[in-house]
Amino acid sequence: MTKRKVKKSVVYTSYCIGLIMIIGLIYLVxxxxxxxxxxxxxxxxxxxxxxxxxxxxxxxxDKLIKPYxxxxxxxxxxxxxxxxxxxxxxxxxIYYENTYMQSNGITYGKETPFDVVAVLxxxxxxxxxxxxxxxxxxxxxxxxxxxxxxxxxxxxxxKGDSVIQGQVIGQSGPSNLNKDKExxxxxxxxxxxxxxxxxxxxxxTIEEIK
Numbered sequence: 001m002t003k004r005k006v007k008k009s010v011v012y013t014s015y016c017i018g019l020i021m022i023i024g025l026i027y028l029v030x031x032x033x034x035x036x037x038x039x040x041x042x043x044x045x046x047x048x049x050x051x052x053x054x055x056x057x058x059x060x061x062d063k064l065i066k067p068y069x070x071x072x073x074x075x076x077x078x079x080x081x082x083x084x085x086x087x088x089x090x091x092x093x094i095y096y097e098n099t100y101m102q103s104n105g106i107t108y109g110k111e112t113p114f115d116v117v118a119v120l121x122x123x124x125x126x127x128x129x130x131x132x133x134x135x136x137x138x139x140x141x142x143x144x145x146x147x148x149x150x151x152x153x154x155x156x157x158x159k160g161d162s163v164i165q166g167q168v169i170g171q172s173g174p175s176n177l178n179k180d181k182e183x184x185x186x187x188x189x190x191x192x193x194x195x196x197x198x199x200x201x202x203x204x205t206i207e208e209i210k
Contacts, residue, residue, distance in 0.1 A: 062120055062165055063203050067149060067187045069166070070114040076181065077107035079197040096132070096177050104195040105148070105188035109172075109181040116170045116185050119147050120206065124161045124169070132176045133186060137169055142206060150186040151175040 080092035080102035094101040122141040130136050133150040137157060140146050153173025157163060172183040189196045191209065201209050 059121065061205055063205055064119050064189075064198075064201050064209065065117070065165060066198075066202060067116055067119050067147070067185060068108060068114055068172075069117055070110060073108050073110045073114055075106060076109040076178065076184065077103050077186075079103055079106050079195075079199065081197055094177055105150075105186055106198055107151075107175075107178060107184055107186045109178070109184040111183065113153065113183050114172050114185075115168045116149050116152060116172060118163045118165055118167050118169055119189075120145075121165050122147075122163060124157045124159050124163060127155060127157070127159050134173050134175060135170065139163060139169070144192045145206060145209065146190045148188040148190065150188070151178075151184045153183075 077094065078088065078092040080089060084092075092103045094103050118139055120139075120141045122139040124137060125140040125146065126136075126138040128136050130150065135150075135152040135155050137149045137152060137155055138146055139149075149170060151173050152170035154171040155169065156171075157167075157169040163169060172185045174182050175184050175186060177186070178184050187198060189198045189201060196209075
């Protein structure tokens, strides 16, 4: 039998192919084993974006509440409604210095001072002093909805403050339009620069008001 010598190039090639196959097999095995993340990993992986936790200042599901929390507050002057009966309209006329004026809001009163609260979440847009209505606070709730709190003796909010629903923003006070009462609140609700009757919108959401 004739003996043949295998060329060195063939041997080297066989070794290389075998080595490549072994490396490839090791890689496949490692890849198939699930890796555990160490607590020292630099990054934390989450399933939601950072925007998921952002809560809007005004929730459209919030329902309009009355601007006070005391239980014995009276409605002294009603909102003037052109569609209401004459007897109701008479209750919503304000008389001041020989002048009759229609009430664009509701006047609330009590024998003793009472807290005034924000009817919805929002931002304090303006605080001013009025000769007839005392200290006045305006809160913006959306692009076209505002609430105005007038005749305040004390104000506990500042312009630019973000307030939550039910937050105390001031205290009732005197008004030159209601000199027979020392503790009143004249409250207005404004939508698109038009006054609304608050009694028609209490316990309704912003979407329902719009």
